[in-house]
Amino acid sequence: MIVTVLAEMSRAGNLPAEMTRFIGRQRELGEARQVLARSRLVTLTGVGGVGKTRLAVRVAADLRRSFPDGAWLVELSALREPALLARTVADALRLPGQASGDQTDRLADHLSDKHLLLVLDTCEHLVDGCATLTEVLLRAAPRLRILATSREPLDVMGEHTLVIPPLPVADQDSATGDDAVTLFADRAEAMVPGFALTRDNHPTVARLCRHLDGIPLAIELAAVRLRSMSVEQLVDRIDDRFRLLGTPRAAGGRHRTLRATIEWSHDLCTAQERLLWARLSVFPGDFDLAAAERVGAGGALAADALLDVLARLVEKSIVLCERDGRRYRMLDTLREYGAERLTELGERPDVLRRHRDHYLALAEEARRDALGAGQLPALIRLREENANLRVALEHSLSTPGDEETALHLAAVLQHYWLCLGKFGEALSWQDRVLTATEALPPVHRERAWVAFGTGLVAVQRGEAERGRALFERAAAADDPVLRAHILHGTGLVALFEGDLEGARTRIAQAREKFARLGHEEPAALLAGPHLSSVLALESDWDAALAVAEESVRAGEASGEVWNRSFALYARAAARWWTGRKDEAVDDLMACLQIKEDLGDQLGITLALDLLTPATLVRGRYEEAAMLLGATERMWRELGAQLQYGPHYMERRALSEKALQRRLPADRFQSAKRRGGELTITEAIALARGEPVAAPGPAPARETLTTREREVAALVAEGLTNRQIADRLVLAKRTVDSHVEHILSKLGFTARTEIAAWTPPPD
Template identity: 35%
Template sequence: QNLPTQLTSFIGRVGEQKTVQALIEKHRVVTLVGAGGCGKTRLAIQVGAAELENFPDGVRFVDLAPLSGTGLVVDAIATALGAKTEAGLSAINAVVRALEGTQTLIILDNCEHLLAECAEAVSALLRAGGDVRVLATSREPLGLAGEMMWRVPPLSLPDGERSPDEVVKCEAVQLFVDRATAARAEFSLTSSNTAAVVEICRILEGLPLAIELAAARAKTLTPQDIRSRLSDRFRLLTGGRGRHQTLRSTIDWSYDLLPENERALFRRLSVFAGGFDLQAMEAICGDSLDTIEHLVDRSLVIVEQLSDERLRYRLLETLRHYAAERVIEAGEEEDARERHFTYYLDVAERTYARRIEDEAASLALLDADHDDFRAALRWARARPRDLLRLASALGWFWHLRSYYREGRAWLEEALNVNANDRSPDMARALWALSMILSWSGDAGARQLADRSLELWQENSEPLELALALESIGYSQFMAGEYADALRSMEDCLKQYRKFGSTKLVTRGRVNVGQMLVALGDVERTEPLARETLAEGRAQNEPKSIHYSLHYLGDCALWRGEPQKAIGIYSESLRAALDYGNQMEASTEMQGTAMGLAGSGREEEALRLYGASCARNKELQTTAIDEIAFWVQLRERYLTPARERLGPAAAERAETEGRAMGWAQAVAHALQLAQETRGTGQWH
């Protein structure tokens, strides 16, 4: 589960929580509907935590508030699930595959600005095999057939005049007292302040966010003072309806109470699309730790503890929109956006520079700020040169994280509006787009790789020049030009050796191994792959481990050692799954199928082959299927297996395999490998 950590207590809602849990048991889609600030998100998180035991495959939380534009909802769901979209696999197919056969609860938070896209995504989720349920929060229903809409009520309020002991049983009062005590430890509900507290809760209509904002003022004001200020200032505003107006008035009041330095910080924080840390806040807003702490104390900023050593801050979406209006009114938006872009460009550039030696940490850093990179890119659309700089710095991230659609769109836009540019940024963008197109099977990859190489030669960047040679090698490999690809990769390796980086050298040697095994040169591939496997394990580099194992499996097939190949491919299959590369996992399954065919397990071999073919069709990786040397190996092992079985039995086995679910096929492949006692015998 990835439920956000809550640093404050959950007050009341016992009956509501049980009701929502009962609805989830009966309905596959439940939508919590209500005005902003009514507690939809917090209730959904609480329900998700309570439902963990009922969903053994997890409860996954997806925050949609930072997203704008189209095409990102499914990507956000895929990211929350850890589903990869390799080599042309659409995000929705990746999500459906990840959910197939599972019992999973998905919480979609803040759907109201993306209703149509959310409805489409949820419809697709429900088509996944297994027991997948969706709990959504929105200001409006999604409009799906079968959707159970449940309106989140305000917190319970006291009726009539009650004693402190009686009114504290009401949820709204409980929340006020809890948050007021957090603001000032000596606060307590007494006979002298009970009436004021009750009146505050009533004026605020039991809305949790409004009550929390009011209670935060208990640090410096008495309940009577708070009540009087609400009476003076808390009037309905135009341009909204019902609770929306009430909430805006509450925020107006809270904002007006801030000293100017805190107002300025609050306004500028609106430029963050997602969470942020202190370093980002200080760089963009030019303020101090003390000021942000004051905003946290006043419940205007939320602090989230990601680990023992990491804290991040964020604004509630309602507050962020309010602050965005204020920053425009103050004439500060342009400066804040400029600072925001400059900061995140610097982060992207610094991360790009260290990506080779610390890939995992670099990817994790970009993952955390992905929403703000998107916001910075959108702002840079009016400044073509800046758009190119940022998009080119993020291209490698999009490639490795399989954000093919998003990465391709941004890179193509940046290239189109900078058509005559010949800077390193242009070369970097061309390289990234060429890699994305190569693994998508797009023939245009080679032209982009050549252009990138040409520009890097002009700009005299040795490492980037070597990487451009690598991209050319892969475009040649995908085109079946193995001898040319080998020469490119050998030239690339020579360049890599000049930089004194063991990881770069291993990377280059792995690339050479790919081309050697494609040529059928087992005598050179096998010792090289064993060496790169050891190096990859020593460096904890999952890609090197997986590809080295794969080449060893290929060598076993070339040598006519199918049972040995089964053991290697089963280990490589596990490595591909751990690495998150679904395309390669399907390839390992085909390798296992060939090994089984050569070991007298024809029916099982063709079932796995059928399952792999179905998977490749879903992934849209037809280019991978047509790689010439792989076709040659399949003909060596699978064609005789079909002949031994006969046409009818062979077709039946493949049809049964195509009907398998992917998770079932993977488990079956690993079980068959164990049964043939292939695992481990190759070492």
């Protein structure tokens, strides 16, 4: 009887019982089961703490009945001597006898007729030994399946690798639907009686989980801390995550702290891998191979060795490879650990300088491609690298003696900010750069260009007086090309103030000067569409159409798209008011496509504004009212208070009045309100006649705390987080936390949406 029981136990295996609820991972569970059905060796790889062991045990438990000889777990984390691998496996399988020497042959003989699943857990520190042993065992035992967990592949013939990602965290505010938040809530309920995930605390929990990269270990450690602090306090202190996230005594040795599990990975890296890990920590998000080579190589890491070292970091789950292998990134947790090591190495200033130089060169290259067929990919590339450009600017501004480099980078990026309608970001950096370089003489050419660019942004945002003052400051440089731009800028001021004659005269003169000087950069070419728009507002349709046609042809000849999109818009306006409505709509759709590709919100708003009457005349009244509401909100988000001047607004008001005549007041207001709740993508789809899901209810102000409403009001005033911190006497990090919390609670993705949502002060 005892022998029979022992035999049954042996066949069942030794998988541990689950102590806590298993959450999520349905896709990974299904994939692992499918792969194990056709592959004899499957390795689950991923960053430390991502849950490889827990997943492997669950997969083995699910498949246990398929293996008559059981599913067996072999824990290797405490083993340091490769020679003892076979003995450790034999002990886990409860092989009888205490034979001395290498146990590999004995183990292979035992398994030769077994139909069994072997789970080798934590192989990364014994990867060569594990690879050798698995090859021997798989050759000897044809019905053996091995499921391994490791931070890097075993690199064995026939191995199938499954990369286990962090748990997903929903981007938008929702009460359910993401595994990371569910995991935190489950563990928090066990730690703190009465804790419950609610609509009010969900955004904070989601933000915490995002900061922890969705790593289950980190999330579980954070839940333990709820015994002594609130979720909000955890979020405020997350920058010190390695000290904050200790573990209960029950945790395994390498998982006693978050730092311990990261240090385990660090210890398994070679010196070159550790060095590259540290250097790559200067990237705030993703990066490409060229950037890694420029920033990561040097000194003890030769350029020709970098690709191999980077590949090994990918294999070891330190660096993630994304977007079809074009981009790389590190999880925040690993990046922060690398940043600590970089500081200890004393290399941080030099590596940040190399990072700055690389992205400055990239921006200069994009600037050279500002005209021609390379314009769109160059602008999209800059948009893709926006986070890295911010780091480069910040480094230059914060490094004594590098202020002129910051000035140069800001000057180079002005065309990018202008083309993509990044007015708020442009103004923030330009103001800081001008302040940092106040000691330079007024005739300094590059500073004058930045002053002009700042003035142009100010004018676009409705700050005419400030724009004039900056134009005057820029004029001190006595640069003929710059003077032509300033003349163009003063023409825009006149346009936005309703002085059409002054606008026409100045913009036409600027256009003539650009032509004489042979100056053909984007802002200069924009004089054509601007002049056409002024002529259209004066009802000089033939002249407006002629100028627009000339501008469209110029854009088509050069291959550039940004100026051509505005030329298409100008031609559409002229065609519309002369009765060529179908051609006008074709132009607007072409313009809208370019603006959408660029992500240019100003251009999108202008195109949608003109598509509103086009929708109206086709009898789609409610959709036209929705477009009206959408563009009204988009103008507010842009901060362009004048909305291109009173004459432009008069034309825009015609659509509103026509809709009010055709729709009952309640239906008009309802449609307009619904339009104001659409995303930009949804508004574009609506203009194209595509189906759009009904927007949800607008977020209520009551969802925010008193402090969050206070911060939201200051965001609406246009203050930066640093300025808000100074105003409220708070740490900037605390303000960063409040702003992210507001965005998450309200389901927004940009500060401009906070500004549009926040009501004006009483």
